Amino acid sequence: MTAKPQTLADKIWDAHRVASTAAGSDLIAIDRVFLHERTGASALKSMAAAGRPVRDSRRVFAVMDHIVDTRIGRGDQTLMQGGQAFITETRAAAHAAGITLFDVTDPDQGITHVISPELGIVLPGCTLVAPDSHTCTQGALGALAWGIGSSEAEHAMATGVLRLPRPKTMRVTFTGELPVGVTAKDMALALIAAHGAGGGAGHVVEFAGPAVEALEIEARMTLCNMATEFSAMAGLIAPDAKTYAYLAGRRYAPAAFDGAYWDNLRSDEGAVFDREIIVDAASLKPMVTWGTSPQHAIPIDAPVPQGPQRVHDYIGLAAGERLQGTKIDVAFLGSCTNARLSDLRRAAALIKGRKIAPGIRKALVVPGSGAVKRAAEAEGLDEIFRAAGFEWRESGCSLCFFAGGEAFPAGSRSISSTNRNFEGRQGPGIRTHIASPEVVVASAIAGVIADPRELAGEKA
């Protein structure tokens, strides 16, 4: 046997290569397409207008997650002005196209990248695209999953393929063992801080190494979620026993995962990546962003470094100031990065029996899916959050981004378990600090950006 060792990404690519074009692009078969109401209706409507049917409607899914209201008892009404049209038009377009829709009140509704794995829609070795940049989250199951624009979504639905040049490959190996209180979120932020928000551009990034293997599936999703903040086309993790155990019995998953096909879904020994990065997981600390790009992440106890002046002006923090102890107004635990059951469990354990600081204007927990919400309620996690002063919501993207709904005065400071701290991401003038769920809830309790390890220490 002298077959050339291959990376997992290349194996999936080759297995899906239908043809190559004269100009050197490949036609790659797309196994699954996922739409949401923010961009889905546009794509479906535009296809319908062009008279192009969906090639295989059984492999296209849609969900209402982005601008759907998250307050308990919601319907189609939403806080975003004109938002209801996105919901009703997506519904109509989805029905007309005959695709599967997880509607507002469907028990399976939730954030795209949370419900797709929950339902076994994404599978190891498959290709999945969605007009949403965080589609890379789903690579945690060993799939090649990436975000595209609306035109590409139409292309995938109409033709069953996408045409693109073969991406480059990168392996990020996390060696060692994560310290207590340090999470997958911190791994992602530390990587982006070290190599820049453009560091992974054009690459499919495989996360590997003992610290990645040690992560549970939900935490792997958190890590892969941030691949797009690294400008990578996709992030992925080779499937292992945990992956298959996670997927077993899920609605759209196959009955069994034995056989050579599944065993082969890993990078071969000796496979050559275009780039390799090694990160020592044991040296990581809880990370918080100080600025307006995920690359502006620093260890929680570090001083704010000197960045571009416009960033300091926006965020209202000068070089040398400390994040730790900075007063916050809003605490948000939610999003496709960090709103799965394990995230909520860890956060609840930290704050049990405590109360959020009186100065906090809003503290919100928004489960990533209806299933996460029900499971959390069955364990009493909602009670812990409510008793602490958090609001407990229906699933959706919620405060992860601002579409014109819930607003805070410009200059308000938010600690958020999300993935983007861009200017205005959570509303005009809002200063967002992204961090792990642990940091979010510890900060809500303290009223200032706080190190969860200290809170945990107090409890011990």
Place this chain on the structure above:
Amino acid sequence: MTPFTTLTAVAAPLLIDNVDTDAIIPSREMKSTGRTGLAEGLFAPWRYVEGRVPNPDFVLNQDAYAGAQIIAGGSNFGCGSSREHAVWALAEYGIRAIIAPSFAPIFAANCIRNGLLPMVLPAEVVAQIAGQSVAIDLAAQTLSCGGETHSFAIDAEAKAMLLEGLDAIDLTLKFGAAIDAWTQTDRAARPWIYL
């Protein structure tokens, strides 16, 4: 789609790294499920001050750059949300090319699909040509400015699509037989994919 062949215009300087699609078109400016009516909201957070009054400091509000067709940008241009609305807004405003040291991949793909040229040039060159009149020749893969000519790389297929204003879906549908044959074989190999 309008083909992109040559273009001579001033490159409006927006030399900020990591310009994200929330800045290019904030979510609140995406008011309908259509692809039009977005130019008004282009760069809204920077372009307007309170009450939608033009911010005189923003590049596109300055006489020299109003109605610009080219933007000279910073690295990782177009990062963030995959919203194609960012490109639709740029195109509707009249932007035909963006020159930057690097682009976020989804944004660059969206540009190609809408007839905008995402041109990659080294940061020093972008800084040097920012604010100047430049002449782009896509077929030759060159940008000329002040007597100097710089070559740029572009994926062959993207180049062909732009030059001819091609619709990618139409092109791909020509591979219909190959796609059908592949699907049939794959259906036997991976039945679990076919729901």
